[in-house]
């Protein structure tokens with residue numbers, strides 16, 4: 001499913017109206033119909049609603065909703081927030097329809113705040129149709145006052161039309177006050193602001209409603225980003241062949257597991273096995289082999305030169321040349337610890353097979369990202385915002401304020417795939433492709449989760465899936481496993497539970513694929 005910016009939505013809208021010839025008023029009527037249908041499905045029978053309508057087209061949708069709810073027998077209070085003179089032609093049209101039928105618009109004045117508060121308190125539903133994709137900056141008065149009253153006084157539920165008023169469409173920024181919705185019904189397609197903080201937290205549940213923009217408009221105006229789903233990776237998901245052997249499913253190497261951090265490498269290797277890879281070798285500093293083997297039985301363990309303190313020296317192991325070509329993918333980072341010399345990474349990036357860099361692998365790379373330009377391997381980076389900030393030489397808040405931009409710029413500049421982790425992880429490819437994971441899995445907000453993702457990703461790469469699809473599939477599988485691992489509360493899930501849930505999650509995805 002596509003993910004839109006405000007401009008992309010405007011272009012789509014304009015194409016539907018000006019080129020295809022669907023009248024703007026029809027789209028607005030459709031939008032109001034779609035939202036009302038959703039609401040009546042959730043709240044059958046009669047109810048009480050307060051509709052707050054702004055002067056833009058979002059307000060126009062509000063006038064349609066108010067009229068339809070009143071026609072359905074609801075008790076509706078409709079507030080006009082702003083002068084009629086500022087309205088777009090369609091919004092004025094539907095406002096005038098209300099004026100000549102019902103509900104009659106109540107013109108906002110500051111002295112009428114107590115009436116509005118009374119309405120908010122008595123409503124089953126407050127419909128926020130003040131600002132949508134046309135919002136610019138902090139809501140101006142009287143909207144700040146009204147938004148504050150909505151958040152403070154509503155006793156029922158709040159339904160936001162398209163976006164909670166005050167949330168910026170492209171960035172999810174909330175520069176002033178913003179409606180704290182229970183439910184957002186968005187029109188024609190989801191927007192970035194639904195998946196970026198802090199806006200994402202204002203949306204509540206999200207439903208996408210079709211408003212009758214012809215499919216050809218979506219096809220000729222595809223936005224540059226999509227929501228993560230089966231379209232991205234379904235073609236690569238096959239039931240395991242009964243005629244395969246371990247070599248068919250790839251041999252992956254995890255480089256990590258310094259003293260005190262063996263668990264990270266153990267988690268990555270077990271996650272890889274659960275994702276179906278044929279064989280895993282774990283490279284650990286010499287002296288850590290026995291401890292590693294006692295943690296996990298299945299991987300092969302390979303001792304690499306030790307620095308003297310249980311960490312990796314900056315040289316390669318004996319037998320490197322004989323063994324280096326066996327691997328179909330390598331993951332460098334889980335429990336790696338600090339390695340003193342960035343040139344240590346180079347032979348790993350020159351193997352020719354795909355390489356995942358995570359954790360201290362990323363911190364090492366951050367010292368000299370330009371080495372990425374000198375190597376042949378396909379590289380996938382899995383930074384959290386702190387690691388991304390180190391790579392991009394900026395602050396964490398700069399990363400968080402522009403997650404898609406930072407991930408995409410970096411991916412493009414260095415020719416890699418970037419998996420920028422977060423509640424909604426962003427996957428950006430060197431060619432500009434971009435996918436966002438739409439589901440959340442709060443159980444994953446815990447140490448060890450990143451190691452599990454690295455293992456899953458390494459496994460798909462070793463199994464031969466191209467990097468962008470492998471990254472999208474891994475993020476989706478990881479998120480699903482993170483939800484399936486919850487027994488009572490996400491608080492109690494640990495990373496080994498997520499590893500165990502990879503099986504059921506993968507089974508669901510394979511079934512989904514066979515039904516598609």
Ligand SMILES: NC(=O)C1=CN([C@@H]2O[C@H](COP(=O)(O)OP(=O)(O)OC[C@H]3O[C@@H](n4cnc5c(N)ncnc54)[C@H](O)[C@@H]3O)[C@@H](O)[C@H]2O)[C@@H](O)CC1
Pocket residue numbers: 009010012013027028031054055056057058059060061086088130131132133134135136137138139140141143161162163187188211213
């Ligand atoms: N995407 C589509 O194809 C369709 C979109 N529709 C609706 O149209 C909306 C977009 O309409 P618009 O572009 O008119 O934009 P909005 O309705 O979101 O807001 C624009 C209005 O708000 C004012 N405004 C902007 N920033 C403000 C601020 N910070 N404080 C106070 N006032 C501010 C502007 O002056 C303008 O009057 C969508 O969100 C959706 O609800 C539907 O009507 C039907 C079709």
Ligand SMILES: [K+]
Pocket residue numbers: 058128129130131132160161162163164165
């Ligand atoms: K809104």
